[in-house]
Amino acid sequence: MRQFSPLEQQLLNQFQRGIPLTPTPWADIAQQLGVYETTVLETFRRLQTEGVISRIGAVFHPNRVGASTLAAMAVPEAQLESVADKVNQFVEVNHNYEREHEYNLWFVVVADNETRLATALDEIEAECGYPLLNLPLECEFFIDLGFDLQWT
Amino acid sequence: MDMKRDDELTRALIAAIGKGLPLEQKPYAALAEQLGCGEAEVIDGIRRLAMRGDLKRFGVVVRHRKLGYRANAMVVWDIPDTRVAEIGHAIGEFTFVTLCYQRPRRLPDWPYNLFCMIHGRDRDAVSQQVDQIAAELGLQQVNHRILFSGRCFKQRGAAYRQPAQALDG
Numbered sequence: 001m002r003q004f005s006p007l008e009q010q011l012l013n014q015f016q017r018g019i020p021l022t023p024t025p026w027a028d029i030a031q032q033l034g035v036y037e038t039t040v041l042e043t044f045r046r047l048q049t050e051g052v053i054s055r056i057g058a059v060f061h062p063n064r065v066g067a068s069t070l071a072a073m074a075v076p077e078a079q080l081e082s083v084a085d086k087v088n089q090f091v092e093v094n095h096n097y098e099r100e101h102e103y104n105l106w107f108v109v110v111a112d113n114e115t116r117l118a119t120a121l122d123e124i125e126a127e128c129g130y131p132l133l134n135l136p137l138e139c140e141f142f143i144d145l146g147f148d149l150q151w152t
Numbered sequence: 153m154d155m156k157r158d159d160e161l162t163r164a165l166i167a168a169i170g171k172g173l174p175l176e177q178k179p180y181a182a183l184a185e186q187l188g189c190g191e192a193e194v195i196d197g198i199r200r201l202a203m204r205g206d207l208k209r210f211g212v213v214v215r216h217r218k219l220g221y222r223a224n225a226m227v228v229w230d231i232p233d234t235r236v237a238e239i240g241h242a243i244g245e246f247t248f249v250t251l252c253y254q255r256p257r258r259l260p261d262w263p264y265n266l267f268c269m270i271h272g273r274d275r276d277a278v279s280q281q282v283d284q285i286a287a288e289l290g291l292q293q294v295n296h297r298i299l300f301s302g303r304c305f306k307q308r309g310a311a312y313r314q315p316a317q318a319l320d321g
Contacts, residue, residue: 001219016209016212017210023178026179037177041175041177051215052215053213053215054172054213054214054215054308055173056211057171057210057213058170059207060166060170060207061205065201070267087306096305098303099226106226112163136256138255139237139253141240141243141244141254142243142251142268
């Protein structure tokens with residue numbers, strides 16, 4: 001991991017929520033931190049280009065906007081990459097991870113509504129040829145305030 | 153006000169802010185141009201989504217792996233139904249837990265009904281954190297598993313099949 005400057009650390013840790021809803025949010029952040037607007041903007045751009053930031057945007061509560069679920073499949077190791085590729089072809093899939101378990105492929109499926117979600121799950125199952133475990137959210141116990149990064 | 157246009161605009165706005173703000177000097181004005189509406193409509197629209205509770209947060213979404221948090225674990229627990237809310241809230245209180253959800257069991261294949269996510273520096277650190285949860289909440293005898301993540305095949309914000317540029321005013 002590369003070293004992050006104090007400004008980068010502040011931008012990564014303090015702005016996981018509450019990006020200003022003003023016409024010039026980077027200028028507002030800059031003023032708060034005592035730096036130039038262009039410095040904030042260029043630093044965010046660089047962090048995004050490097051892939052440290054996936055985006056600056058909204059994180060939604062599951063199922064408040066559209067419908068979503070967590071799905072899992074048990075795939076033979078030799079097939080895992082090709083099945084993961086097939087799963088990724090679906091625009092409804094937005095996270096897809098290998099995990100250490102007999103159910104070794106885990107992905108999040110999001111659609112406009114329940115009907116489209118069910119259709120997408122059926123299509124994914126048919127395309128991949130493995131039974132899919134559909135594990136929709138029933139209750140959320142955690143309010144996401146962002147992740148407190150420890151720099152030491 | 154045109155209700156249909158409002159709905160379509162909200163839908164397009166949700167898709168756009170799920171993908172992320174354009175890193176321009178005036179990001180909301182840039183979004184407004186993409187969506188064919190005014191800057192104030194974008195800002196008010198996001199504020200409205202936040203106020204009605206649709207947004208968990210609006211800000212920087214980091215990639216934990218790039219920040220040295222190499223071990224990511226989904227920990228799954230088989231909690232008696234009568235205690236799942238109490239235990240769920242208690243697990244959500246740990247600072248290193250980033251998500252905590254109840255999901256259905258799928259017997260006999262899948263007996264676990266409570267899921268939490270932990271990002272840690274390495275596997276040992278995560279295992280210790282899981283032990284800490286179990287010890288503090290008396291869950292040592294509860295069937296649970298740590299599913300460490302391996303390869304990441306895809307990570308991005310929500311996308312919807314309906315195109316965002318469906319707005320034509």
